[in-house]
Amino acid sequence: MNMRLVNAEFLKLRKRRGLVIAALVITVLPLLIAFTTLVVLHANNPVKNGPAGGMENFSGSMEILILLSSVAAILVGATLGTGDVGSGVFRELVVTGRSRVALFAARVPAGVGLLLIVVGGAFAITAIGSTVFAGSEGPHTEQVGPGSWETSLGFLAPSGMLLLKSAGWLALSTVVAMVLALGVASLVGSRGTSIGILLGLWIVAMPVLKELGVLGSLRQGVVGVAIDRLGPVPLVPSDPAVPMSLAAAVAVLLAWAAVPLAVGAWRTATQDA
Amino acid sequence: MNVVETTGLTKRFGSRVAVQDVDLRVPAGSAFGYLGPNGAGKTTLIRMLLGLTNATSGEMRLLGRPVPAERKAALARVGAIVEEPRFHRHLTGRENLSVIAAAREPEAHARIDGALARVGLAERADDRVKRYSLGMRQRLGVARSLLADPELLILDEPTNGLDPAGIQEFRHMIRGFVGEGRTVLLSSHLLDEVEKICDEVAIVDRGRVVVQGSIAELAADGKQTILVATSDNEEARRILGEHQAIHSLSPENGHFRITLHPDVEAVAAAGDISRRLVLGGAAIQRFEPSRVSLEQRFLEITTRLEEAA
Numbered sequence: 001m002n003m004r005l006v007n008a009e010f011l012k013l014r015k016r017r018g019l020v021i022a023a024l025v026i027t028v029l030p031l032l033i034a035f036t037t038l039v040v041l042h043a044n045n046p047v048k049n050g051p052a053g054g055m056e057n058f059s060g061s062m063e064i065l066i067l068l069s070s071v072a073a074i075l076v077g078a079t080l081g082t083g084d085v086g087s088g089v090f091r092e093l094v095v096t097g098r099s100r101v102a103l104f105a106a107r108v109p110a111g112v113g114l115l116l117i118v119v120g121g122a123f124a125i126t127a128i129g130s131t132v133f134a135g136s137e138g139p140h141t142e143q144v145g146p147g148s149w150e151t152s153l154g155f156l157a158p159s160g161m162l163l164l165k166s167a168g169w170l171a172l173s174t175v176v177a178m179v180l181a182l183g184v185a186s187l188v189g190s191r192g193t194s195i196g197i198l199l200g201l202w203i204v205a206m207p208v209l210k211e212l213g214v215l216g217s218l219r220q221g222v223v224g225v226a227i228d229r230l231g232p233v234p235l236v237p238s239d240p241a242v243p244m245s246l247a248a249a250v251a252v253l254l255a256w257a258a259v260p261l262a263v264g265a266w267r268t269a270t271q272d273a
Numbered sequence: 274m275n276v277v278e279t280t281g282l283t284k285r286f287g288s289r290v291a292v293q294d295v296d297l298r299v300p301a302g303s304a305f306g307y308l309g310p311n312g313a314g315k316t317t318l319i320r321m322l323l324g325l326t327n328a329t330s331g332e333m334r335l336l337g338r339p340v341p342a343e344r345k346a347a348l349a350r351v352g353a354i355v356e357e358p359r360f361h362r363h364l365t366g367r368e369n370l371s372v373i374a375a376a377r378e379p380e381a382h383a384r385i386d387g388a389l390a391r392v393g394l395a396e397r398a399d400d401r402v403k404r405y406s407l408g409m410r411q412r413l414g415v416a417r418s419l420l421a422d423p424e425l426l427i428l429d430e431p432t433n434g435l436d437p438a439g440i441q442e443f444r445h446m447i448r449g450f451v452g453e454g455r456t457v458l459l460s461s462h463l464l465d466e467v468e469k470i471c472d473e474v475a476i477v478d479r480g481r482v483v484v485q486g487s488i489a490e491l492a493a494d495g496k497q498t499i500l501v502a503t504s505d506n507e508e509a510r511r512i513l514g515e516h517q518a519i520h521s522l523s524p525e526n527g528h529f530r531i532t533l534h535p536d537v538e539a540v541a542a543a544g545d546i547s548r549r550l551v552l553g554g555a556a557i558q559r560f561e562p563s564r565v566s567l568e569q570r571f572l573e574i575t576t577r578l579e580e581a582a
Contacts, residue, residue: 004382008375015363088359089372092417095323095355097348098376273325 001109002102009110012083019079020118023072027122030068031061035129042133053133054155059235061126062166066227067203069119069170070177074198076115077181080107081264082191085271094273104186104268108261111178119174123167131157139234153234165232173227176257177202180223183260187267210242220244226252274301274337276425276456277322282331284317284480291317293480295331299458299473301424304451306467306488307460308571309477315460316356317480319429323353336424349378352418353427357434358410362403366394366413369402374420381420388416392446408439415446426450429460444470464571476571491567496520497539502528502559503550512553518542528559 014020038052050056084090084103093103135155144150158166177198185194206224209215219225219242228236229249244252277299284292292314299305309315320326322333324344333340335347360369367385374381389398392412397405405413411431418426428447432440447457447470461467467474468488475485484491503509506529510522518537523530533542543562550557 002375004375004379008372011368012361012364012372015361015368017363083361087361089361089369091325091355092359092373093376094325095348095351095353096373096376096421097324097345097351099345103376272320 002106005098005102005106006109006113009080009106010113013076013080013110013114016079019075020114022075023114023118024121026072026075027065027068027119028125030064031122031125031129034061034064035125035133038129039133050137051133051135051155053130053157054135054137055130055139055153055158055234056155057133058126058130058158058166059153061130062170062235065119065122065126066170066173069115069122069174070202071199072118073111073115073174073177074181074195074202076111077178077183078185078191078194078198080111080178081182081185081187081194082189085189086191091273100269101265104265107182108179111182112175115174115178116171119170120167123170127158127163127167131163134158162232162235166235169227169231169235172230172253176223176227176253179257180260183262183264186264187260189267189271217242217244220248221252223252223256226250226256275299275334276301276336277305277458278334279318279322280332282318282321282333283329284314284321284326285329291480292321292328295477295480295482297475297482297485299425299456301456302451302454303473304447304457304459304471306471306474307458307477308464308467308474309462311462313462313477314480315462315477316429318477319353319355319427319458319460322427323348323351323355325355348421350421350424351427352421352423352425353429354411354414354418354431355427355429358414358417360402360410360413363401365399365401366405366409366416367398369413370417370420373417377420380422384420384422385416388419391419392416407434408436411435411439411443423455425456425458427458427460430462431459432461432463432466440466464568468567474567476567488567496535497533497537497542498563499531499533499543499546500525500528500559500561500563501531501546501550501557504556504558509550509553509555512549512555513546516546516549518545 035052038057041049042052084093094100134157137155139152139154141149141151181194181198184198185191188194188197206222209222210219210225212219225242225244226249228240229244229246275298277297279295279297282292282295283290295318307315307318317326321328322335322340324341336350338347340347361372364372367389370385370388371382374385386395389395392415394409394412394416397409402410402413432443435443447459450457459467459470471488473487474491475482477483501509506524510529513519513522513531518533519531520534521532523532531546533539539562547557547560
């Protein structure tokens, strides 16, 4: 991997103010707002409103962050996949004689680098908020109506191991979404169209497919199912709706990452510049 | 040594032939014009040379290396502007150059400041490119092509959109590159531009090279003519009717064209003809010696294309 190429790709990305601001607004801002609101609510009425941190809020925040970081990753991946071609600079890069596959490959670490900073910031807010504003109440189940019970993860601070596993899970999900977007955008050639397709897949189609019991074990091929399988308990249920082995989940994720990368690299190598 | 050599180079887009059997030889250390009307296949040939599109058939060598087989090594010492130079508009001029330098050898980064100074953009190097005028973007394109410390510069219509001062500046710059021992391959549809900049030329028509050689050779090869307009063209033609250097006089729209005998010394003949006209009382409004072979060939091509359109 040529680090000069990676640095150049990173420069192109980080100088796109609109993209960086959008990624921050999508990931960091909602969590800031959420924790600020929870802190204020708890301060005003501690009896009615539980602590702003703890496992219960950490779990909820991670559920949101996994989705939002994927959206940010799709924006970044689609921009990486179409930026050079759209601006006409791809032609200028090809004229240097540098391998087109090398030009394509440098986009992956650059995109991951930017996303790790942005999503890492959002995760830091989640982890710090969940820890600092944690309470003393452990996990419990309570009756909320006749025959109706609700389980709470409680408000104890998440453990260091859980934070570590959660960070890894978030990074994995984000990178898979980014790589998928990079490959699709390189193939399609249009940033807007690629973002539309991928948001439709990630936000609409995937949740629906996960719930379609009629598909049976075919659902194991859905990227979101494989990502859920690798999530740390108790953030994901220990008995998921779509059971699958760890090896199968890893294989599915590798396929969802490798196939778009291969297609994107092929398109970059063969298209007229 | 030829820095560009093509043999039977052909490019087809479906049934349309854009470049056909082109055999091109660009000698080292020269400014070489690739001249033809719009749509003649000039840019397509350049795109093939640079690996931007594949040739349908034929062979190419750049700086002695076969392409695409040794494309990377061949392009390491080639700088190019293809059509309008393109940039990341959200980056500064310097950042744009650093992006390209990253794709070249490590030494390319050290050439950025020198290249910016060379094209007069050092003061504006840290402005975003979206604030640059077309002329500044053209100059930045040249700076970018200098990052390769090129032996060969390929410039496709580099003066498009420039004002007269910018065009003149560009000509000086190109001649400066040739003076440093670099070779410039200049593609253009402007005869005047090629004549003023280049030492050698190939005229291309419908994808084929129809004539190739040094401008001096091509000019000497044809008839010498002088375009003349006076206050009374009929009287002027009568005054010159018996001049020994003149082969023929033919009226054209508002002026007449004198064709000299091929064996006369053109400069001396032109001087004598103008003296006769003045002595005969004709007020000369236009007196324009021209090189028929180059101009006429080019005009024939462009006229035919315009008629076909």
